Amino acid sequence: MKSFTNVEIARLLRNIAGGYTIKNESKYRFQILAYQKAADSIESSSKEVKDLIAENKLNAIPGVGESIKKHLLELFEKGEVEHFNEILKEISPAIFPLLDVPSFGPKKAFKLVSAFGLKDPEKVIDQIYDLAQQNKIASLESFGEKSQNDIITAIDEYRIGKTKSSRMVLPLAQEIGENMLSYLKKEKSVSEAYTLGSLRRKKSTIGDVDIAVFSNNPKRVIDHFADYPYKDRIIEKGDITSSIILSGNKQIDLMVLNPNQAGSLLQHFTGSKEHNVKLREFALKKGYSLSEKGIKLKDGTLKKFDKEKDFYNFLGLDWIPPEIRENNGEIEAALSHTLPELIDEKDIKGDFHIHSDYPLDSSHDYGKNSMQEMIDKAVALGYEYIGFSEHNPSIGNHNEEEVYEILKQRNNKIEQLKKSNKNIRIINLLEVDILTSGKLALSDRCLDLLDMAIVSIHSSFKTYGVKMTKRILSGLSHKKAKIFAHPTGRLINQRNGYDANWEEIFKFIKENNKALEINSWPTRLDLRDDLVFQAREMGCKFTINTDSHALSHMDNMKFGVSVAKRGWCTKKDIVNAMSYNDLIHWIKS
């Protein structure tokens, strides 16, 4: 039995699609689509194919049917697939590394590899680069001077891009987008401008920043855009779209249309791709053809929409919130008028994960502000309650008695604050480590000093799956442990989350009336949106917390709310959308 990661499998399936494209694109048109769809689907799946095979649930992945399923089983059994070998038999393996280079597709890669008889996948990119520099590509049929130079540029960029993580965290993408919007609005003909794409859908990481502008003079807007002073390079510049690269390799894509087509452009450019494809297939069955321009009716006339809501309504659908446009059933729900009423920032009544500067001699980090300062900020945010949850005192530096004394002192402090702050309720928490043994870092009588505990993993992240699951469940089994903080431990662009059996953990959380944290810190956003979706379906509750270590961090709540929205959460799924009285009831449950 061999094993492959989802990323490896997706790559293999894309290579098969590439192989079919080279063999005969028109003949295998739909096989190519099917393999690409299966590859996308497997790559973005929250479950590993390896596990799905073990559970005999491979069909659960959309786009994987009987045939591809059979091939994948063969792959895991033998390490290779006869059918795949047959397809790739006469195709040089040197093709495939080139597909990672921007502007290279199967056809172009095949032409070049064939023309020069290249065979070595390890060397092929360097070889093509050298051939371009030696002016040997321009003379090939369907190539020329310009495309030869473009190959050099593309490989240069590929080499830079390879050494760094290319996706941005949300706040950075938002800043880049906002800066561009204010620049664009300086052009007189711009009536409105919006950031769209994954930024509007509030994905945790953003590839390119997509922007739509409504103007009666697209050409002027495109020229203005391409003149952006902070650009590194113009990738393309047409009549209504243009793309530029900023320093740091950040790409911005622009599309400009008349204001009377705003509705369809907003819809189109917000995506996701999967949502749009599904929506267009749905419309096609009704005899409509959708595009950014509008809706083409059966008689060929184009109906234009200036409001996005009208665009959806015309198709018989309710307007769909951008955060859930991922083809996860939202189109079906919009059709049957059963879309969820998603949680909103204004529904949030408190924040449980706040680190003040209160000195309790922890081995982890402190906050920068006093409890009183953070209370004042919570009041300013309109919260009904706030929970303090500093890290537990270091158990390496203190014995149990000393820890107990430190916490008693802290309780006195919190009691004082309750008396002097009648306009907000204060919840007494701590963030308590789940040790490698599965025990909590505090004794029972220490934990009894608290209203409840947030528990989390802060050590030995590499613990293997089954052991990690046991460790987590053991930590969560204490009656005071109500919230499981930053559950996967991931740090975006820095560290993958640890491996655990999430289904088992979610089941435990649900059955024992506990909550999963959605951590709003922009490089955490943990629990991830896809796991939030899964956990909510299983009936879990969540708390959206900021994990603030300073006053300004308390404004990050919106990022966590976005994750909850992307997981289809409504008010009733979120513990800190409860009133204080309901909250107390939940804490004691």
Added chain:
DNA sequence: GCCGTTTTCGGCCCGACTGTTTTCAGTCG
């Protein structure tokens, strides 16, 4: 090769841009 509230057969999203073709192929989102 996948898939189903018109279907287990007969469909399968849509358009922009570039470079090389003088009418389109390839790539991208």
